[in-house]
Amino acid sequence: xxxxxxxxxxxxxxxxxxxxxxxxxxxxxFIFNWLYAxxxxxxMILRLDDTDVERNTDASVQSIFEGLKWxxxxxxxxxxxxxxxxxxxxxxEAILQKGLAYRDFTPxxxxxxxxxxxxxxxxFNPGMRELSREESDRRAAAGEPFALRFRVPRxxxxxxxxxxxxxxxxxxxxxxxEDFALLRSDxxxxxxxxxxxDDADLAISHIIRGQDHLNNxxxxxxxxxxxxxxxxxFAHLPLLVAPDGTKLSKRRHGPVVSVTTYRDAGFLPQxxxxxxxxxxxxxxxxxxxxxxxxxxxxxxxxxxxxANAVVNFKDVGTTTAAxxxxxxxxxxxxxxAETIRTLPIDDLCSRLLPIVRGAGFTMTPAKMLQxxxxxxxxxxxxxxxxxxxxxxxxxxxAPYDPAELxxxxxxxxxARRALERAKEVLSxxxxxxxxxxxxxxAAAQELGIKAGQMFQPIRVAVxxxxxxxxxxxxxxxxxxxxxxxxxxxxxxxxx
RNA sequence: GGCGCUAUCGUCUAGGGGUUAGGACGUGAGAUUCUCAAUCUUAAAACACGGGUUCGAUUCCCGUUAGCGCUACCA
Numbered sequence: 302x303x304x305x306x307x308x309x310x311x312x313x314x315x316x317x318x319x320x321x322x323x324x325x326x327x328x329x330x331f332i333f334n335w336l337y338a339x340x341x342x343x344x345m346i347l348r349l350d351d352t353d354v355e356r357n358t359d360a361s362v363q364s365i366f367e368g369l370k371w372x373x374x375x376x377x378x379x380x381x382x383x384x385x386x387x388x389x390x391x392x393x394e395a396i397l398q399k400g401l402a403y404r405d406f407t408p409x410x411x412x413x414x415x416x417x418x419x420x421x422x423x424x425f426n427p428g429m430r431e432l433s434r435e436e437s438d439r440r441a442a443a444g445e446p447f448a449l450r451f452r453v454p455r456x457x458x459x460x461x462x463x464x465x466x467x468x469x470x471x472x473x474x475x476x477x478x479e480d481f482a483l484l485r486s487d488x489x490x491x492x493x494x495x496x497x498x499d500d501a502d503l504a505i506s507h508i509i510r511g512q513d514h515l516n517n518x519x520x521x522x523x524x525x526x527x528x529x530x531x532x533x534x535f536a537h538l539p540l541l542v543a544p545d546g547t548k549l550s551k552r553r554h555g556p557v558v559s560v561t562t563y564r565d566a567g568f569l570p571q572x573x574x575x576x577x578x579x580x581x582x583x584x585x586x587x588x589x590x591x592x593x594x595x596x597x598x599x600x601x602x603x604x605x606x607x608a609n610a611v612v613n614f615k616d617v618g619t620t621t622a623a624x625x626x627x628x629x630x631x632x633x634x635x636x637x638a639e640t641i642r643t644l645p646i647d648d649l650c651s652r653l654l655p656i657v658r659g660a661g662f663t664m665t666p667a668k669m670l671q672x673x674x675x676x677x678x679x680x681x682x683x684x685x686x687x688x689x690x691x692x693x694x695x696x697x698x699a700p701y702d703p704a705e706l707x708x709x710x711x712x713x714x715x716a717r718r719a720l721e722r723a724k725e726v727l728s729x730x731x732x733x734x735x736x737x738x739x740x741x742x743a744a745a746q747e748l749g750i751k752a753g754q755m756f757q758p759i760r761v762a763v764x765x766x767x768x769x770x771x772x773x774x775x776x777x778x779x780x781x782x783x784x785x786x787x788x789x790x791x792x793x794x795x796x
Numbered sequence: 797g798g799c800g801c802u803a804u805c806g807u808c809u810a811g812g813g814g815u816u817a818g819g820a821c822g823u824g825a826g827a828u829u830c831u832c833a834a835u836c837u838u839a840a841a842a843c844a845c846g847g848g849u850u851c852g853a854u855u856c857c858c859g860u861u862a863g864c865g866c867u868a869c870c871a
Contacts, residue, residue: 356871492870513864513866513871514865515800579808632822
């Protein structure tokens with residue numbers, strides 16, 4: 302692929318390593334890559350960077366696919382890094398042959414042995430860099446284990462440079478870069494090597510990834526050049542952090558950082574995508590709610606910020622029972638609520654139905670279709686249908702405080718009279734909005750009480766609580782039989 | 797410690813040498829309504845600090861501070 306066609310048809314990739322569930326930060330990286338590809342008529346590639354055999358898990362692979370599937374954005378090509386080992390070793394060999402890498406026979410560090418020391422930066426293991434080719438070959442042939450390290454140019458005051466699509470011109474003295482490993486002593490490639498080898502082989506034109514890789518990029522530029530490739534275009538994304546400014550982590554911050562948490566709570570993928578796009582990127586025209594197509598249309602690297610973005614959830618301890626208001630960013634909730642309101646009733650209905658049934662209720666599509674308009678403006682998350690519309694689903698209302706039946710500026714006697722009268726009136730009224738409206742208002746007038754004082758006892762009697770959807774619509778869906786039965790059950794509570 | 801990145805309302809952000817520093821979420825108040833929600837109106841709320849450059853700096857430069865990242869034979 303020549304540079305002209307690359308310019309017109311960029312090839313981007315999302316390369317997660319399957320060492321955990323799909324993180325919201327990773328999801329955003331995927332989305333930005335996808336948006337860039339679609340905006341520019343390019344190719345989106347999914348590559349599983351599974352070179353860390355120790356930490357990879359199938360569950361993680363599952364979680365990543367599950368999450369991406371839910372996002373419903375798709376990709377054009379798919380690869381698995383572990384199946385491309387030959388390619389990686391080939392590039393390592395090529396770099397070694399050019400003398401740009403060397404074998405390091407020093408045993409691997411045991412871990413935190415070096416942690417406590419406040420010594421300067423480690424750059425390379427003394428003696429290994431200068432090992433003669435003959436001795437290096439001899440020891441390797443003898444079976445002595447070694448790591449292959451990149452021979453970073455030293456002492457020449459040389460700088461490594463690249464132009465980042467977000468952070469601009471970047472330069473770093475080669476003398477500040479350590480001789481990083483290309484191959485581990487078990488022969489497996491490191492992330493740096495495998496990533497660059499694959500990016501080169503797959504002709505990736507733009508690498509869009511988290512800013513935590515900004516420093517690594519100098520190493521990658523070195524690898525690309527050593528292997529004879531022109532480095533791709535880089536663009537680094539600001540990180541997503543917790544309210545306390547620290548990196549989002551499952552251990553510290555709980556399920557908020559997992560994409561499936563959003564899915565399971567009842568986010569719409571579109572709203573979730575919209576929310577993530579607004580963290581660290583802006584269309585710069587005050588637009589916030591955007592459809593997928595609009596996002597594709599306006600997305601550009603120029604709109605990406607350089608400062609980290611806070612995902613604004615409440616940092617509740619693991620002991621507290623977390624509510625949606627605790628664990629989700631208010632903006633995410635608002636965006637989801639807005640998106641729900643834009644959904645056609647039948648669409649929303651078909652998303653709600655499985656949730657209601659999944660909670661163990663029997664529900665017909667026809668009845669759900671009647672309920673849907675009553676909850677549409679009252680839920681921020683699809684799952685909230687279960688708490689907002691519970692009284693439509695249950696046979697028996699959960700116990701409620703009889704005091705709720707008593708209207709504003711009224712007493713139990715007033716509630717009784719209202720309910721008694723309602724019973725009579727409703728038994729002869731057609732259960733449609735307008736007739737219900739007329740007869741109940743008339744009844745209130747007869748009793749000499751305000752409409753609100755008439756409605757509240759009825760609402761509580763049929764819904765089991767004060768806050769509910771509008772009364773007439775509710776009664777209409779509930780039907781005469783259920784309504785009268787619930788009023789009958791309420792009356793004794795006022796005795 | 798070394799290297800790098802960053803800094804506008806509580807949060808996400810727009811802006812940019814001269815502005816009433818704009819929008820959104822959230823929060824407060826009010827309107828509307830049969831409650832809730834939705835909707836509408838409205839209020840409070842920001843340029844981290846110190847030096848330059850300049851007629852003028854929130855904007856440009858330097859420094860300080862703070863935060864973050866990298867500093868593994870993790871990715």
